[in-house]
Amino acid sequence: MKKIISGNEAIALSFEDSGGVFASGYPGTPSTETLEEVARLGNVYCEWAPNEKVGLESAIGASLAGGRALATMKHVGVNVAADALMTLTYTGVNAGLILMAADDPGMHSSQNEQDSRNYAKFAKIPMLDPADSQEAYDYVRAGFEISERFDTPVMLRTTTRISHAKGVVEQKGKVAAKVGELAKDVPKYVMLPNFGKIKHVAVEERLLKLQAFAEESPLNRVEMNDPELGIITSGISYQHAKEAFPQASFLKLGLVHPLPEQKIRDFASKVGRLMVVEEMDAIFEEQIRAMGIRVDIGKDRISLCGEVCADIVREAAGAPATSAKTTPAGDLPLRPPTFCPGCAHRGLYSILSKLKVFVSGDIGCYTLGALPPLSAMHTCICMGASISAAHGIAKVNEIAGRTEKPVAVIGDSTFFHSGITGLLSMSYNAGNALVIIMDNRTTGMTGGQENPGSGRHIQGNPAKEVDMVSLVKVLGIENVFEINSYDLKETEAAIRRGLETPGPYVLVDKNPCVLRYRVKKPLVQVSAEKCTGCRACLKASCVALGLKGSGEKPKVSIDPNICNGCGVCSQHCKFDAMTVASGGSHESI
Amino acid sequence: MKAFNIVIAGVGGQGVLMASKVLAESALASSMDVKQNEVHGMAQRGGSVISFVRIGAKVHSPVVLPGTADILISFEPLEALRYLHYLKPGGKLVYNKACINPSTVAAGLATYPGDVAQRITAACPDARAIDALQVAKEAGNAKAVNMVMVGSVMKGLPIDSEVVEGVVREISRGKGEDVNMAALRGGAATA
Numbered sequence: 147m148k149k150i151i152s153g154n155e156a157i158a159l160s161f162e163d164s165g166g167v168f169a170s171g172y173p174g175t176p177s178t179e180t181l182e183e184v185a186r187l188g189n190v191y192c193e194w195a196p197n198e199k200v201g202l203e204s205a206i207g208a209s210l211a212g213g214r215a216l217a218t219m220k221h222v223g224v225n226v227a228a229d230a231l232m233t234l235t236y237t238g239v240n241a242g243l244i245l246m247a248a249d250d251p252g253m254h255s256s257q258n259e260q261d262s263r264n265y266a267k268f269a270k271i272p273m274l275d276p277a278d279s280q281e282a283y284d285y286v287r288a289g290f291e292i293s294e295r296f297d298t299p300v301m302l303r304t305t306t307r308i309s310h311a312k313g314v315v316e317q318k319g320k321v322a323a324k325v326g327e328l329a330k331d332v333p334k335y336v337m338l339p340n341f342g343k344i345k346h347v348a349v350e351e352r353l354l355k356l357q358a359f360a361e362e363s364p365l366n367r368v369e370m371n372d373p374e375l376g377i378i379t380s381g382i383s384y385q386h387a388k389e390a391f392p393q394a395s396f397l398k399l400g401l402v403h404p405l406p407e408q409k410i411r412d413f414a415s416k417v418g419r420l421m422v423v424e425e426m427d428a429i430f431e432e433q434i435r436a437m438g439i440r441v442d443i444g445k446d447r448i449s450l451c452g453e454v455c456a457d458i459v460r461e462a463a464g465a466p467a468t469s470a471k472t473t474p475a476g477d478l479p480l481r482p483p484t485f486c487p488g489c490a491h492r493g494l495y496s497i498l499s500k501l502k503v504f505v506s507g508d509i510g511c512y513t514l515g516a517l518p519p520l521s522a523m524h525t526c527i528c529m530g531a532s533i534s535a536a537h538g539i540a541k542v543n544e545i546a547g548r549t550e551k552p553v554a555v556i557g558d559s560t561f562f563h564s565g566i567t568g569l570l571s572m573s574y575n576a577g578n579a580l581v582i583i584m585d586n587r588t589t590g591m592t593g594g595q596e597n598p599g600s601g602r603h604i605q606g607n608p609a610k611e612v613d614m615v616s617l618v619k620v621l622g623i624e625n626v627f628e629i630n631s632y633d634l635k636e637t638e639a640a641i642r643r644g645l646e647t648p649g650p651y652v653l654v655d656k657n658p659c660v661l662r663y664r665v666k667k668p669l670v671q672v673s674a675e676k677c678t679g680c681r682a683c684l685k686a687s688c689v690a691l692g693l694k695g696s697g698e699k700p701k702v703s704i705d706p707n708i709c710n711g712c713g714v715c716s717q718h719c720k721f722d723a724m725t726v727a728s729g730g731s732h733e734s735i
Numbered sequence: 736m737k738a739f740n741i742v743i744a745g746v747g748g749q750g751v752l753m754a755s756k757v758l759a760e761s762a763l764a765s766s767m768d769v770k771q772n773e774v775h776g777m778a779q780r781g782g783s784v785i786s787f788v789r790i791g792a793k794v795h796s797p798v799v800l801p802g803t804a805d806i807l808i809s810f811e812p813l814e815a816l817r818y819l820h821y822l823k824p825g826g827k828l829v830y831n832k833a834c835i836n837p838s839t840v841a842a843g844l845a846t847y848p849g850d851v852a853q854r855i856t857a858a859c860p861d862a863r864a865i866d867a868l869q870v871a872k873e874a875g876n877a878k879a880v881n882m883v884m885v886g887s888v889m890k891g892l893p894i895d896s897e898v899v900e901g902v903v904r905e906i907s908r909g910k911g912e913d914v915n916m917a918a919l920r921g922g923a924a925t926a
């Protein structure tokens with residue numbers, strides 16, 4: 147039966163159909179739905195790991211124990227897992243192991259635009275690059291076969307337009323899940339230097355075998371049409387190029403590392419102009435040029451930044467763009483993503499903004515606090531960096547004789563991911579920052595996934611729930627207090643105390659994510675008589691608020707379809723014009 | 736056959752993705768190739784959302800290029816104006832009249848333009864504005880705006896309306912089937 151599913155769903159389905167036994171990962175757009183779909187399908191064991199390194203390491207263990215394993219993550223997650231990956235490439239696998247890395251060209255929801263194909267070259271392992279949902283499905287099967295045949299981990303790379311685009315998929319026959327023997331082979335799996343040296347030689351030999359395989363494999367296919375223009379491409383770029391030049395000849399690469407040199411030579415010799423179409427880095431082009439082959443159109447005509455589309459391919463090849471020359475309407479108010487109505491982060495940021503402190507931020511919903519009007523975050527580097535960066539800032543402030551104490555803001559999932567080691571360092575090294583853990587009991591930005599603090603596993607069954615305050619204490623932090631950021635006055639006082647008290651100081655706000663836990667409270671209402679139109683409440687930066695009427699001082703109105711009754715706006719009102727009914731509820735979804 | 740391109744715009748939380756799913760499933764049920772694509776991830780609640788559905792004998796890229804959409808469906812007036820450049824010359828536009836303030840407006844940093852409807856009409860004289868919120872409420876749930884919008888374009892699709900109705904019934908079985916069907920038909924009645 148044919149179905150329309152996303153690339154992520156196709157990978158999950160194929161993992162199950164290909165005899166997968168164990169899957170782990172950490173949520174990260176655009177990879178997240180893969181593991182969620184494995185959980186939803188419900189036939190293969192899967193779990194969220196606290197970070198990508200742990201996810202991959204657990205998958206390695208699963209492979210050693212004889213089960214086909216999958217680790218999922220986004221491109222920046224591979225950086226976290228890279229330590230394990232670089233040695234996994236030496237040990238090889240027992241049962242098949244796939245590392246799915248989801249890239250985000252165009253940075254729809256990422257802090258950088260790195261090209262994971264570099265990792266396949268770096269780790270000297272095969273990489274598959276599917277071009278649609280069907281190929282995403284097929285390549286998981288192929289990936290396990292390659293992994294076991296060549297004793298290697300296999301990277302399965304997607305991009306946002308593969309992971310999140312939906313296409314038609316037809317399932318293939320199922321491979322029964324089976325668990326082989328637990329591998330006990332010290333020279334293969336214990337990477338002491340002497341064993342490692344032997345394995346490095348094996349890695350290089352393996353790469354040569356994979357090169358030979360790449361020449362023969364149908365994963366790399368030639369579509370000979372009009373030979374005037376020949377295009378070498380892979381993944382989503384293939385679709386854009388095919389859209390642009392359906393009559394051109396293609397060398398469509400499915401196995402993108404190592405490259406099939408002879409196949410490329412043959413193809414190049416048969417076409418008039420050779421074009422290489424790839425998103426982000428010039429990985430193919432550099433290798434093809436290094437083979438001594440002339441590339442007529444490549445990265446000199448296609449940007450290293452952002453996504454490719456059919457028109458970029460057309461124009462690069464000197465053909466006119468087919469889309470009409472239209473321009474977006476100018477001067478429209480932007481509609482950026484923002485904190486949900488009722489979100490606990492809103493109150494916290496309105497206070498930090500007011501106090502004008504330096505805020506070292508992290509990856510998660512609360513990163514949106516950097517945007518106006520809150521504008522209360524001053525750095526965000528990578529997951530877990532908030533606390534360690536604040537620590538460095540505080541140390542240099544001290545060296546420079548500045549008294550300012552920086553604030554680090556981090557979420558619960560992010561804290562478990564890699565904030566915990568930063569706090570450990572701050573405790574150990576006698577740091578001086580205020581750390582606020584916004585513990586909303588979920589991994590919010592990726593859609594509300596479970597984590598070690600949420601009390602549930604990926605499939606919703608009960609789990610051991612980490613007590614955040616106790617955990618922080620165990621790391622050696624004496625000053626750790628709970629706050630309720632819906633209460634602006636109390637929260638401001640707690641923050642001020644934290645800023646005045648020397649040494650590491652941690653505040654934990656344990657208010658649940660309103661979206662994940664469906665928090666719904668009675669609405670806030672505005673008295674038209676009492677509202678003076680001073681706009682103080684707009685500092686709450688809530689989309690339920692708006693200005694009604696014209697004139698110099700239009701009054702504030704609240705959209706009852708949007709308001710979630712958190713009452714943060716009313717605490718900004720000096721005229722008692724906003725009233726909140728008591729009560730409310732939340733449920734877990 | 737060239738691909739038939741649909742662009743759906745709206746605000747995070749309005750059900751743009753469900754509407755896209757209905758159209759994509761309807762295409763598959765009509766034995767056509769289909770690709771659907773949207774970008775989500777960054778806490779899209781309240782953010783501007785755009786989704787593409789491409790239908791045809793064979794569809795390659797999941798991306799609709801500016802100036803090539805056969806239909807633009809917008810769940811909110813400002814978003815219609817924001818993505819109007821996706822519409823091809825002579826393409827059809829249907830939008831929901833009910834406005835939702837962007838966070839920038841709610842924060843007092845920007846104002847919601849008072850001439851959105853006029854600017855839409857100036858660029859696309861055939862644009863059709865409907866009160867989808869009202870139709871959805873009459874169908875039984877304000878959240879069924881997405882089904883109203885799907886209904887409003889049903890007759891202009893290369894898909895039989897009965898197929899779309901069948902997909903909506905299937906998808907919403909046990910989860911507000913009656914409301915969704917009423918919303919779909921209410922939307923169709925606006926055409």
